[in-house]
Amino acid sequence: xxxxxxxxxxxxxVTLGLVAGPALADGQVNILTWEGYADASFIKQFxxxxxxxxxxxxxxxxxxxxxxxxxxxxxxxxxTPSLDTTYTMVDAGFVEPLDTSKITEWNNIYEKFRKSxxxxxxxxxxxxxYAWGAIAFMYRVDKFPTPPTSIADLWNEQYKGKVxxxxxKSAIYxxxxxxxxxxxxxLNDAQIEQAKQKLxxxxxxxxxxxxxxxxxxDLYVAGEVWISNTWAGYQSAQIKxxxxxxxxxxxxENAEGWLDSWMIVKDTPNKDCVxxxxxxxxxELGQCGVANVNGxxxxxxxxxxxxxxxxxxxxxxxxxxxxxxxxxxxRNLGERLEAYTNAWNAVKAAx
Amino acid sequence: MKGFRLDRLPGLAVLSxxxxxxxxxxxxxxxxxxxxxxxxxxxxTFIPAFQFGNYAQIFADPQxxxxxxxxxxxxxxxxxxxxxxxxxxxxxxxxxxxxxRVRSLLYxxxxxxxxxxxxxxxxxxxxxxxxxxxxxxxxxxxxxxxAPTDLLxxxxxxxxxxxxxxxxxxxxxxxxxxxxxxxxxxxxxxxDLGVTPWGALAKVIxxxxxxxxxxxxxxxxxxxxxxxxxxxxxxxxDGVMIANVITxxxxxxxxxxxxxxxxxxxxxxxxxxxxxxxxxxxxxxxxLG
Numbered sequence: 309x310x311x312x313x314x315x316x317x318x319x320x321x322v323t324l325g326l327v328a329g330p331a332l333a334d335g336q337v338n339i340l341t342w343e344g345y346a347d348a349s350f351i352k353q354f355x356x357x358x359x360x361x362x363x364x365x366x367x368x369x370x371x372x373x374x375x376x377x378x379x380x381x382x383x384x385x386x387x388t389p390s391l392d393t394t395y396t397m398v399d400a401g402f403v404e405p406l407d408t409s410k411i412t413e414w415n416n417i418y419e420k421f422r423k424s425x426x427x428x429x430x431x432x433x434x435x436x437x438y439a440w441g442a443i444a445f446m447y448r449v450d451k452f453p454t455p456p457t458s459i460a461d462l463w464n465e466q467y468k469g470k471v472x473x474x475x476x477k478s479a480i481y482x483x484x485x486x487x488x489x490x491x492x493x494x495l496n497d498a499q500i501e502q503a504k505q506k507l508x509x510x511x512x513x514x515x516x517x518x519x520x521x522x523x524x525x526d527l528y529v530a531g532e533v534w535i536s537n538t539w540a541g542y543q544s545a546q547i548k549x550x551x552x553x554x555x556x557x558x559x560x561e562n563a564e565g566w567l568d569s570w571m572i573v574k575d576t577p578n579k580d581c582v583x584x585x586x587x588x589x590x591x592e593l594g595q596c597g598v599a600n601v602n603g604x605x606x607x608x609x610x611x612x613x614x615x616x617x618x619x620x621x622x623x624x625x626x627x628x629x630x631x632x633x634x635x636x637x638x639r640n641l642g643e644r645l646e647a648y649t650n651a652w653n654a655v656k657a658a659x
Numbered sequence: 660m661k662g663f664r665l666d667r668l669p670g671l672a673v674l675s676x677x678x679x680x681x682x683x684x685x686x687x688x689x690x691x692x693x694x695x696x697x698x699x700x701x702x703x704t705f706i707p708a709f710q711f712g713n714y715a716q717i718f719a720d721p722q723x724x725x726x727x728x729x730x731x732x733x734x735x736x737x738x739x740x741x742x743x744x745x746x747x748x749x750x751x752x753x754x755x756x757x758x759x760r761v762r763s764l765l766y767x768x769x770x771x772x773x774x775x776x777x778x779x780x781x782x783x784x785x786x787x788x789x790x791x792x793x794x795x796x797x798x799x800x801x802x803x804x805x806a807p808t809d810l811l812x813x814x815x816x817x818x819x820x821x822x823x824x825x826x827x828x829x830x831x832x833x834x835x836x837x838x839x840x841x842x843x844x845x846x847x848x849x850x851d852l853g854v855t856p857w858g859a860l861a862k863v864i865x866x867x868x869x870x871x872x873x874x875x876x877x878x879x880x881x882x883x884x885x886x887x888x889x890x891x892x893x894x895x896x897d898g899v900m901i902a903n904v905i906t907x908x909x910x911x912x913x914x915x916x917x918x919x920x921x922x923x924x925x926x927x928x929x930x931x932x933x934x935x936x937x938x939x940x941x942x943x944x945x946x947l948g
Contacts, residue, residue, distance in 0.1 A: 371911035378704055378913065400703035469809040477911070514896040516813045531791045532813070643702040649912045656899045656907075657722035659729070 350597030360581035392638035416610035435569030437607035444540035472536035475517035541603025565635030695919035713920035745830035813895035830875035837871025
């Protein structure tokens, strides 16, 4: 009797497997990414043309990728960490080498990006550069008769209770620059401590640290925040669309630059769809998709030129990748990451 | 085989499901967390080890006990405020409301929000307390304030208000039950013996309702102590609580060992509180028996 029971269960499981199997193999790609990178405006077309169903989960910070992948379970097929996190993904063994020969547009991507240290290890490439931009600052036009020009304006008593900062280790970069330490990715313990104290001193002025793109938009729209840092291009457009006039600026202490790359999670079963997806994202559809939805610059200028108006191409610095050099491009912090996140946590914990 | 009887099988079967559940989803996860708490953070992730560094760090770095103290303070404030609101309310329901229909209606009014999503209930307070929120608009409209105030939202005040609103049913329920069980003739006897109504409340009703108060306070305190949504939604830069720190150790900091050690500390604190409350309640019963 026991045997028949076991047999029944196994038959049921096998049947389930047969039924579920083809449905899964029909094509899907599960991505862990930033808001906007899987926007319906261009993903719908991809789904119809490729037969691959896209499901997206969003992160609010680069520090969200590793924990989600460390939890295991093969939930995600591809991810889009920024240049400060890509190398950690490789080191931790979360991602697998990229077969660049399967990506038609590969050679059209800025060479500087393709060769960047963050996505290459021992001659093997692990990431496909996708979009880039600046961590600019932003203010409400109606609240600032004289436009702010410095990070110091986020420490100005006059705007007490109207300041916001990204809930991310990059807050340390911001405070370090204000202290005159421009080596923001190689800070020593004393400099990190200095930045930490600066941020603690700023706390009474802070309305709220923003954790997701949408949260900052809500804070501006609800009249809670007048000045903050921002993912240039993205949030300002959404806030303006809701009737609040904001303006971005690069402070005299400069801004950080970022570059996001698609990386394939190790042992994904959905390789076919993954490469179809990467080909779409590096072509006109994906490159102009992200430029139009997020206001970010594209990594493939050849594709971008074909689908952008000259003004947009210009505004996004597409013919001028040296612009990115002028920004302080994010870097992997390696073992120092802990010191930075620890300091940032201490700021948030402080009274 | 002594004591094993076939007719006990159904009983065992009924008991085994919750037992398996408790072992699989409570006991084993606790063990895993306990094990992790001795591991070591090492770039890029963390490695198995047996060392007490994580616990040492919790006690050496002021940021952790600062947050623990703040969490305790907020939990105490929520508990006190809930008690202040819930006790008179429950007393009113049990002793003053004559119609049982009105009583159950008012009781349900407090309990009903439990059926609404926690997130939604916390979120609602943003629209009430915000700079351009309902309350501020009202205060400006009536002329009480000349300009909207920032003091209502994104600070510890808004956290205490929100958490009190969310957890107050857990205070009302046990107090209501305790008050309802008090024999009315005891209160009448107190009156016959010349005790004033306030005296009866202090000498008869309050002592007899203490088990309910203790149960309610324990619920409210422990639930608040482990909360991490309210600080995220309505808390400000000074609103980080211990559960948020644990979340960030499991998330951004990718330091599961330290996060686990913090979780173990949190668990021990909550267990101590439950044990204390249990002893208090037992002591009470004996004292009145």
